[in-house]
Amino acid sequence: MLMKSKLLAASAFVFLVFTFAAPTANAKGGEYQAVVKHLKTKYQAKKVKIPFMWLARFAVSVARPAGVKSFSVTIFEDLKFSRETLDKEMQMAMKDSFGADWTSILRVRSRTGEQVYMYMREAGRSVKIAVVTINKTQAAVIRATFSPEKLADFINNPKIFGISLDNQEQQANNKISEPKENAAPEKKIEEPKKDN
Amino acid sequence: MKLFNHSLKIILPALVLLAAITANAQDARLRFERLNVLENKAEEVVEVNIDGKLLDLAKRVMVKVNDPNAKKIGQAISGLKGIYVRVYNFTNENEYNIADIDEIRSQLQSPGWEKLVNVRSKKDNQKIDVFTMFAGDVMSGVAVVVSESKSIAVINVIGPIDIDLLAEISGKMNIPKIQIEKDFEAEKTKN
Numbered sequence: 001m002l003m004k005s006k007l008l009a010a011s012a013f014v015f016l017v018f019t020f021a022a023p024t025a026n027a028k029g030g031e032y033q034a035v036v037k038h039l040k041t042k043y044q045a046k047k048v049k050i051p052f053m054w055l056a057r058f059a060v061s062v063a064r065p066a067g068v069k070s071f072s073v074t075i076f077e078d079l080k081f082s083r084e085t086l087d088k089e090m091q092m093a094m095k096d097s098f099g100a101d102w103t104s105i106l107r108v109r110s111r112t113g114e115q116v117y118m119y120m121r122e123a124g125r126s127v128k129i130a131v132v133t134i135n136k137t138q139a140a141v142i143r144a145t146f147s148p149e150k151l152a153d154f155i156n157n158p159k160i161f162g163i164s165l166d167n168q169e170q171q172a173n174n175k176i177s178e179p180k181e182n183a184a185p186e187k188k189i190e191e192p193k194k195d196n
Numbered sequence: 197m198k199l200f201n202h203s204l205k206i207i208l209p210a211l212v213l214l215a216a217i218t219a220n221a222q223d224a225r226l227r228f229e230r231l232n233v234l235e236n237k238a239e240e241v242v243e244v245n246i247d248g249k250l251l252d253l254a255k256r257v258m259v260k261v262n263d264p265n266a267k268k269i270g271q272a273i274s275g276l277k278g279i280y281v282r283v284y285n286f287t288n289e290n291e292y293n294i295a296d297i298d299e300i301r302s303q304l305q306s307p308g309w310e311k312l313v314n315v316r317s318k319k320d321n322q323k324i325d326v327f328t329m330f331a332g333d334v335m336s337g338v339a340v341v342v343s344e345s346k347s348i349a350v351i352n353v354i355g356p357i358d359i360d361l362l363a364e365i366s367g368k369m370n371i372p373k374i375q376i377e378k379d380f381e382a383e384k385t386k387n
Contacts, residue, residue, distance in 0.1 A: 087235075105250060107243040120250060127253055148253050152260030 031119075032143040034097035035132055036074050039139055042089065045076035066158075067150025069126060076139040083113050086134070090115060098130070112136070125149065223308055224329045224337025225278065226352045230299045234284045234348065237291055244281035251276050272362055276355035282348075289345040290321075297343045300350055301325060304339055321345040335359065 039045045050073065061070055081089075087109045094104070098119050106118040115134040120127060123145065131142045235241060251273050258270030286292060304311075304327045313326035322344050329337035340351040 087241075103247060103249060104243075104245055106245075108241070110240045122249060122253070148257045149260060152257045155257075156260075156262045 031097045031099070031102070032072055032130060032141065035093065035130070035141050038093040038097070039076050039079065039141065042093070043076075043079040043081045043139075045079045045139060048075040048077055050075065064147075064150065066154040067147040067152075069145045069147065071144040072142070074141045076141075077137060079134065079137045079139055081113075083111060086113065087115060090117065090132070090134070094119070094132070102130075223306070224339075224352070224354045226280070226300060226303055226339055226350065228280070228282055228300075228350070230296055231282055231284070231348075231350070233296060234292055237286065238284040239287045240283070240285040242281065242283040244279065246279040248277050251278070268361060272358055276353065276357070278352075278354040280350075280352040280354075282350045284348045286346045291346075292348065294343070297341065297348050297350075300341055304341070309337075309339070331356075 040047070053073065057071065060068055091107075094117050098104075098121075102119045102121040104117070105120050106116060108114070108116040113134065113136045115132070117132040119130045122128075126145050126147050128143070128145050131140075133140050133142075255270045255274050258266045258273070261267070261270075284292070304325070308329045309327045310330070311325065312328050313324060315322065315324035317323075323342070325339075325341045327339040327341075328335055329339075335357045336355065338351075338353040338357060340349070342349040
């Protein structure tokens, strides 16, 4: 009986997580989806499957490392475009996809087919960042939402699930836990050589 | 009524002064429209637009980080209103019209801007101009215009810039070292 109720509670929790997380992700990713669609349809780009991406996204939404609340990454290959018109087309697509509340921070374009577009916008206390990179026939569209305050906290004390990522802190902890036998030998002070 | 008049006497000049400072700060913004014609000619284009929102965000992060250098950087950028960069690289020499970049230089001839550095070199047709704008004693804008036979770069910083603080944080946290004091001291010893 207890097992049954636990199972019910767990399935209700999973159901709630997925029902609420999915619409929020869709509502927030309108611009992202528009750019992805543009790359897919205009340049006949093939989407590259990233294994366990859903798990990584779920883990990030729970752990929120470095203040990152959510993220999406889509990678494309085999893009077919004209180098002469790519930048203009991409600029148009970005303008159409990202509204006036988004700010274009960075744009890099090279005739060899390398392009970088970076947009940012504030969403309450969070910040949304979108990056589109095209390198010859490959492209990546990245979107992330993060909290600047939490990012600062993470820089001060880099921890995920209570595990410190700070090397100095880890080394200090290791030194405390290491038995004396395994400890690194102390440096011997070399005596100055006597001149003959 | 007297108190009201007295308050007005204080508030109105303050508002005028504030408006003048704001107007001055806005004047420091260069218009890059003319450079758009270079888009098609250039081999590489780099466009950076860091406005108040992003600077405010960086400030919020820097101030919260427990590092004295980060705090100083936060302090240095706290008043900045924008940083704008345009870089155009060309494949061949003289592929661009010099009038396009001279239009930017002519914007810097307007009142308020003062020329700080002027370099002219025959090597690569290099021209470097650094202009500053002051609102009272405070630097309210900087413009750097660099043109060479195969490249053009324009940097425009808007807002109060604390040079002393900038020199203090130079060489830390990936900020290039500014050797103002060393150069000055070296010149001193030479003389």
